[in-house]
Amino acid sequence: MTRADVVSALRNPLALVAARWTPAPRTVQRAALSALVMSVIIVVTGGAVRLTGSGLGCPTWPTCTGDSLTTTRAMGVHGVIEFGNRLLTYVLCAAVGWAIVAARARKPWRRDLTRLGWAQFWIVMGNAIIGGIVVLVGLNPYTVAAHFLLSSALIAVATVMWQRTREGAGAPRPLVGKAVQQLVWCLVAAGGLLQVVGTVVTGAGPHAGDSREVERMPVDWETVSKLHAVLAWIVVTLTFALWFVLRAVDAPKGPLDRTRELFLVLLAQGVLGYVQYFTHLPETLVGLHMLGAAVTWIWVLRVLLSLRERPDGAPAVPAPAAAERLESATG
Secondary structure, eight states: OOHHHHHHHHHOHHHHHHHHOOOOHHHHHHHHHHHHHHHHHHHHHHHHHHHTTBTTSSOSSSSSSSSOSSOOGGGHHHHHHHHHHHHHHHHHHHHHHHHHHHHHHOSSOOHHHHHHHHHHHHHHHHHHHHHHHHHHTTSOHHHHHHHHHHHHHHHHHHHHHHHHHTSOSSOOEESSOHHHHHHHHHHHHHHHHHHHHHHHHHHHSSOOSBSSOOOOOSSOHHHHHHHHHHHHHHHHHHHHHHHHHHHHTTOOHHHHHHHHHHHHHHHHHHHHHHHHHHTTOOHHHHHHHHHHHHHHHHHHHHHHHTTEEOOOOOOOOOOHHHHHHHHHHHO
16 A cells, blocks of 8 residues: 555545445345344343343443443442443444445445434434433433433434335335325324333333432323323324225335334234233333334334335446545545
């Protein structure tokens, strides 16, 4: 390598990797999928921290104690669980980084995929800071809710990126009419509201995240749980109605399949929700319900993304020299 190559590599290592490696399309898809899977895993393990009462297992941040970066033997299993979840953030960063590198090295380069990868990176960084604030303010339920909702945003962006890696770069073409699209947007809005109310149920419920006295949201837990159930039934009803509408308009197989899959996911999540409610919220079932919430959100978004197709087409990519200058400026 020449001196100019070294300087260029230090300024923009992604451009250097892209110049020397071309991943297969399946590699890019798997990289995007790994980021999505890790975004779900971090939600589930975060739930495990709360459900085992380990939220303050490491009482400070970014170190585990005032004198140690890692957990100590005196902190017991709660410290191990909390610190283990912190370590998984690095695994998530690695998965997102892998998705960014694969997207940047793809030939031809697609700026949309790279931007979606970087969006995930900044969401992870922001959520890491919020996670630290959660610890520093003693598991304040509002910060915990913000922590979960930002994780839901990460799942949304990761889902979109995974879908886009399996599509062409052409302009989107709708597969259904405006009325069906509006119905699906109502479904997405209801699904998003369901996520938000779910955080209120968590913030008011008995699983505070630590054995010590932790502030809870000042709302009646029974009432907000019933509201959450009503919203869940609204999402189920919208999904059921969407399936019939898609059948009536002879919609393509993709939207029909995604809607049917969402309906099955909702049924499983609903059964789990009612069982955990009537069995007084056992930790294992609550953890499975959190996993179901993440999967439900993914499938709601998959229904939305199935309403259009993107054919293969020549993406608008700057000339190589201009592209390198752009990447040097934006990373």
